[in-house]
Amino acid sequence: MRIAIASGKGGTGKTTVVANLAVHLKNSKHSVAVADCDVEEPNLHLFLNPHLDIEKTAVVPIPEVDNELCTGDDCGLCAQLCRFKSLILMAGEVMVFPELCHGCGLCTLACPEKAITEGSRAIGVVRSGKANCIPFTEGEMKIGEAMAPPLIEEVKAASPQCDIELIDCPPGTSCPVIKALDGVDFAVLVTEPTPFGLHDLDLAVLTLRQLRIPFGVVINRDGMGNSCVHDYLNREKITLLGAIPHSLKAAQAYSKGLLHVGNVEGFDDHYAKLWENIQQSIGEARS
Ligand code: SF4
Ligand code: SF4
Numbered sequence: 001m002r003i004a005i006a007s008g009k010g011g012t013g014k015t016t017v018v019a020n021l022a023v024h025l026k027n028s029k030h031s032v033a034v035a036d037c038d039v040e041e042p043n044l045h046l047f048l049n050p051h052l053d054i055e056k057t058a059v060v061p062i063p064e065v066d067n068e069l070c071t072g073d074d075c076g077l078c079a080q081l082c083r084f085k086s087l088i089l090m091a092g093e094v095m096v097f098p099e100l101c102h103g104c105g106l107c108t109l110a111c112p113e114k115a116i117t118e119g120s121r122a123i124g125v126v127r128s129g130k131a132n133c134i135p136f137t138e139g140e141m142k143i144g145e146a147m148a149p150p151l152i153e154e155v156k157a158a159s160p161q162c163d164i165e166l167i168d169c170p171p172g173t174s175c176p177v178i179k180a181l182d183g184v185d186f187a188v189l190v191t192e193p194t195p196f197g198l199h200d201l202d203l204a205v206l207t208l209r210q211l212r213i214p215f216g217v218v219i220n221r222d223g224m225g226n227s228c229v230h231d232y233l234n235r236e237k238i239t240l241l242g243a244i245p246h247s248l249k250a251a252q253a254y255s256k257g258l259l260h261v262g263n264v265e266g267f268d269d270h271y272a273k274l275w276e277n278i279q280q281s282i283g284e285a286r287s
Helices: 014-027 044-048 077-081 106-110 148-158 175-181 195-211 228-236 248-255 267-286
Strands: 002-006 032-036 051-065 087-090 093-096 116-131 134-141 164-168 186-191 215-222 240-245
Touching: 002 014, 002 175, 014 032, 014 044, 014 134, 014 164, 014 186, 014 215, 014 267, 032 044, 032 148, 044 134, 051 093, 051 134, 051 148, 077 087, 077 106, 106 116, 116 148, 134 148, 148 175, 175 195, 186 195, 186 267, 195 215, 195 228, 215 228, 215 267, 240 267
Parallel strands: 002 164, 002 186, 032 134, 032 164, 186 215, 215 240
Antiparallel strands: 051 116, 087 093, 116 134
């Protein structure tokens, strides 16, 4: 079962929830794996301190043009077909912009002169290992790289099969999030009880409804801000899976790099209840 932990905006505590939920599940003898798909800024490792012993370079295919075979101005088909404008015809020669290429392979297939072959371009790395017996996978994009979705796909493919797989999604609602959400059974949206939190939660809710993925919401740092998120959930009939309280002790543990589960009084119960509610919501979605 794949469960995505997502949020409409960064800084809501999404990764904190992934780390604590994973440890709660492991302590409860569940078979659980985690995959950090926030490849632009992976930070789950800061909470779980994994030993990562496998590292693989992730690549995407890019076209390589043989100018001896290309008929240039007499053709131009590849430049016409590429919807991402990764190829242009200039002064009779095809120029490739690898950073824009999505690796769809259309130009290679379409070239009538067989002048295009597939090369490759590194976009980042995928690392795997274990965090205190929990299988851990993460991806990290190269600096300046813009193509997160193919790397996210590789992270998900590299994550070992367990009964429960928690996916730490990138924040927001753009293409990387859609790729991270692809194929999940359930999503947990983490938000904070503020107008900013509500604004971005609403976008995330619209996205999940569009994708027809069942979901519920966790309010992190509940007690600060105002009641706008609670009111919104009631109005929209969205399940509140859990409310993690705003707590000085939790903030102090966080600042020391400690998990809340096992270190802050009462938080084991919050995560136990959260897992109970997630299971109940998944059951209801399946029935
Ligand atoms: S499709 Fe092939 S032959 Fe035509 S311009 Fe592109 S590379 Fe050249
Ligand atoms: S592989 Fe696809 S995206 Fe890349 S240059 Fe060719 S047609 Fe464009």
